[in-house]
Amino acid sequence: MTISGVEHLVDAYIDHLTVERGSAANTIASYRRDLLRYRGFLARRGVTDLRDVDEGAVRDFLVALRRGDPDNGMPALADSSVARTLIAARGFHKFAAAEGVVDDDVAHAVRPPTPAQRLPKSLPVDDVLAILDAASVPEGPRALRDRALLELLYSCGARISEVTALDVDDIDVEHRAVVLRGKGGKERIVPVGRPALSALDAYLVRGRPALIKKGTPALFLNIRGGRLSRQSAWQVLVDAAERAGIDKDVSPHTLRHSFATHLLDGGADVRVVQELLGHSSVTTTQVYTMVTVNTMREVYATAHPRAR
Template identity: 75%
Template sequence: MPTDTAAEHVNRYLDHLTVERGAAANTVNSYRRDLARYEHYLTARGIDGLDAVTTDDVREFLVELRRGDPDAGLGPLADSSIARTLVAVRGFHKFATAEGIVAADVAHAVRPPRPARRLPKSLPVDDVLAILDSAGSDDQPRGLRDRALLELLYSCGARISEATSLDVDDIDTDARAVRLRGKGGKERVVPVGGPAVDALEAYLVRGRPALVRRAEPALFLNVRGGRLSRQSAWQVLVDAAHRAGLDTAVSPHTLRHSFATHLLDGGADVRVVQELLGHASVTTTQVYTLVTVNTMREVYATAHPRAR
């Protein structure tokens, strides 16, 4: 595949993306870089034209992306970058087929590598309790708010956006339940544990009245009397984790992951956890079962006399 010929086809494809597809400049530039690497790969393999490219050539290109090409000064790519590059290559071959440059789309059947399943990070129960104990002072409005916020996040596995969008009317302390608005506007009512209810009642009685400045339905308020932002709620958790002496990075999702993992460790059914988390599919929730299986493996390996 001569370089000029490849460059000509690539430029036609990029012009197509820009003019006919209306692709953003950043997208076109990204495709240009990816296809330049593809062109270099084909040239190095002695492939003279697009009609000489086979499906195996495209698959081998993915292998090289993962391996890198030290001679050309090209490092290995992560799976996410390989998948992005393959999108460019598949689009290029599809265009070449549609334009009659080649007879068949040899890249159509090639799929990107499946990314490794990233297990959600969770904290041991003692670490979570240390964070909650460090949440705030019981005699300051902000401290009462912070304690109620973190207790709620862990007690019901709420997303940070769900917690900050809560209104006072969404809390039913008598029924020990909270109404959460999840993704897609879907609502769910989930139970709240006793410590979280106590923290919420203390905040509503002694904390929130000192923060409110006007008619504001929001449950969690900032110092100006408005709704607490996601960023500020995140900082509440970071500060509490720092005071608790934790040296690991902690985010609101860490509490959500811990909530799910601790429930499953305690014997909860995965479909119940699915409902509590507001997952549309149980498949999303099942990633937490991998965490508990890994934990069991570690315990078995260290505790069983015939494990090794």
């Protein structure tokens, strides 16, 4: 195996991402999977040395990702998956060039496809309220926990992982706020509405003491007294939506989308919503403004006598 051998370099690049870049385990797994797909593509073309790869080969890989290759067990991928896989290949070539293994970064000019922008799904306010009410049934410590959990998700627009990671001390009742830890460990302080605080108070007084079995700072507990998992919290929402008769697909992100959309519908500034959601760029948040504009178009089209 030469120093420029594809297999050797894939391992070296993964080590680089793990040790020097400190990439998350999920990111490493994703890159490894994508690069194994790229390595297999090159091997089928008889290429084992990265110095033999040119820009045309990288573009052919892009085409193969989009069209698929059933003969080699390679299904056609959605644009989002194609983009992710090509980004991994581009990073791989950039690494090889930076290390001096190859003279040029031949993948630099090959651009991934832009995935079609999908508008986030949100629920009407009445549907959200129905789900929150359904979380309180049947009564008991778990119902108090479930109501507090869902109230907090909707009140703060938090990610499910942010809420399940909360400790009791992260809730500031006096200032009606909560400390959320988002992606990359970034902290933000988000206000909490009175209904959510009321649900949290009921849970802390009558629910959590009945669930706790050992000392733990975790706010939301499972029936064994440990921290509630992300998967279990997700199931809480699914069960409540089913009891509420909501026939749409509902996930924790649905509540997050609803939080953002309802704020913008109510006149909130998009930059304030950006801070509340913990988005690093306002561009990410602006997709929600498209939702409200589309809603206005629908209302206009059905209500205005000269709309058609």
